[in-house]
Amino acid sequence: MKGKVNSLVWGILFAGVIIFFIGCYYAVLEAGLPYQDPTLEMQIEYAINMGIGKVLIRCGGLTFLVGLLFRIILSVINKSNADKSNTHKEVQDNGADTDGAGNN
Numbered sequence: 001m002k003g004k005v006n007s008l009v010w011g012i013l014f015a016g017v018i019i020f021f022i023g024c025y026y027a028v029l030e031a032g033l034p035y036q037d038p039t040l041e042m043q044i045e046y047a048i049n050m051g052i053g054k055v056l057i058r059c060g061g062l063t064f065l066v067g068l069l070f071r072i073i074l075s076v077i078n079k080s081n082a083d084k085s086n087t088h089k090e091v092q093d094n095g096a097d098t099d100g101a102g103n104n
Helices: 002-030 040-096
Strands: none
Touching: 002 040
């Protein structure tokens, strides 16, 4: 279960990065710089491509941030679980080394 959740979080992070770069492609390469004296069709095409780029950049960035937030939460949870299990093992080890009188 732990490995599946970890893979899902990494997938969300990478999906966010990919969507962000696709949005950059649309905003920079497809839309490009606005034309100096464009026709109405050119203005519409520019507006559509720039709008697609903006939405994809926003969605990609948000997806990446959500994945990063989940990654941080998982690392904190894993660290606290590791600390609890180490503390629990130390208590068991200390009690097993001595007999009832406290001698080794």
